[in-house]
Amino acid sequence: xxxxxxxxxxxxxxxxxxxxxxxxxxxxxxxxxxxxxxxxxxxxxxxxxxxxxxxxxxxxxxxxxxxxxxxxxxxxxxxxxxxxxxxxxxxxxxxxxxxxxxxxxxxxxxxxx
Amino acid sequence: xxxxxxxxxxxxxxxxxxxxxxxxxxxxxxxxxxxxxxxxxxxxxxxxxxxxxxxxxxxxxxxxxxxxxxxxxxxxxxxxxxxxxxxxxxxxxxxxxxxxxxxxxxxxxxxxxx
Numbered sequence: 001x002x003x004x005x006x007x008x009x010x011x012x013x014x015x016x017x018x019x020x021x022x023x024x025x026x027x028x029x030x031x032x033x034x035x036x037x038x039x040x041x042x043x044x045x046x047x048x049x050x051x052x053x054x055x056x057x058x059x060x061x062x063x064x065x066x067x068x069x070x071x072x073x074x075x076x077x078x079x080x081x082x083x084x085x086x087x088x089x090x091x092x093x094x095x096x097x098x099x100x101x102x103x104x105x106x107x108x109x110x111x112x113x
Numbered sequence: 114x115x116x117x118x119x120x121x122x123x124x125x126x127x128x129x130x131x132x133x134x135x136x137x138x139x140x141x142x143x144x145x146x147x148x149x150x151x152x153x154x155x156x157x158x159x160x161x162x163x164x165x166x167x168x169x170x171x172x173x174x175x176x177x178x179x180x181x182x183x184x185x186x187x188x189x190x191x192x193x194x195x196x197x198x199x200x201x202x203x204x205x206x207x208x209x210x211x212x213x214x215x216x217x218x219x220x221x222x223x224x225x226x227x
Contacts, residue, residue, distance in 0.1 A: 004155070034215060043119075043203055043218035044156075089155060099144055099163070099207060100171070101216055103155035 002027040002094045006104035009087075013080055013111050021075040021088055021107045023064075029095030033057075033066055033073040038087040038106070047075075047088070080111045115140045119204050119219035126191070126198070126226050134189045134222045136204035143209035145187035146216070149173060150201040159202075162187055163209050191224065199226050 007022040025031065032051040036044040048057030053068035062077045073090060090104040117138040126132045136145065144163045148156040158171030162181040176195025181187055187206075191198045201223050205216040 036218075041221075043117075043220045044205075044216075045218070046215035049215055099209065100158060100161065101146070101156075101205070102158075103148075105153065105155040 002031065002092060002102050004090050004092055004102055004104035006088075006090050006107050009106070010108040010110055013109070015082055015111055015113050016079045017111075019075070019077040019080045019084075019109070021090075021109070023073045023075065023090035023104060025071050025073065025090075025092050027071075027092055027094050030068075031092040031094050033064070034091045034093075034101070035062070035064055035073070035075050036089045036091060036103075038089065040086075044089065080109070082111045082113055085109055085111045117204055117206055117217055117219035119202075119222050121222060122220070124222055124224045126224060128226055129193045131190055131192050132224065134191070134202055134204075134224070136187045136189065136219060137185055138187075138204075138206045138217070138219075139185060140206060140217060141184070142206035142217070143184070144207050145181070146205045146207075147171075147177075147179065147187070147189045148203045148205065150203060150221075156203060159189065198224055200224060 003026045034049045035047040037047045038044045048059040050057040050066035056065045064075045087106045087108050089106045120135045146161040147159040157173050160179040162168035178190045203221045204219040207216045
């Protein structure tokens with residue numbers, strides 16, 4: 001079945017450091033890929049998405065490129081801020097019509113001043 | 114503003130009791146979903162519904178029940194059969210067939226069994 005694997009956390013960075021959170025997936029067909037962010041005590045917010053190979057999703061300085069050849073969708077940001085501290089989830093929706101969103105286990109990011 | 118409202122934010126339950134979590138949306142979304150979140154794990158799908166009066170089991174449906182009598186509402190009941198119900202529960206919605214645009218999530222209900 002479809003699945004998503006994220007790098008283990010927590011990730012601790014200093015402000016203005018470069019961020020990479022790795023995400024790889026297993027899916028048949030052509031899934032759509034997402035990054036969601038969860039701030040403490042809150043629900044999830046869509047951060048960015050990509051629906052086909054080689055698409056780049058971007059938002060708030062975060063970027064991720066849909067790489068079908070490596071089945072990856074790594075999240076990057078050039079300069080993190082303390083306010084980026086949160087849990088980040090990689091997710092996919094398969095090409096069936098159920099619309100079920102399948103999540104990775106989440107990666108906690110802590111940014112220190 | 115449109116959105117999803119989950120209530121209550123915190124809920125305490127005694128062992129052996131059933132409890133119902135509320136999820137209401139005013140986004141005119143057809144599809145609604147319930148996820149469970151445990152520390153260090155991703156979100157796991159409990160139940161989902163793509164149209165009124167119809168719903169399907171997700172990956173961890175045992176010990177839970179749902180109903181979908183109205184488009185706006187998708188309550189989740191955690192029954193006494195659920196062996197480990199303490200968790201953070203998230204409700205989400207999207208237009209049917211448009212999950213590629215992303216889900217909208219509620220702010221969650223934290224259930225604790227005491």
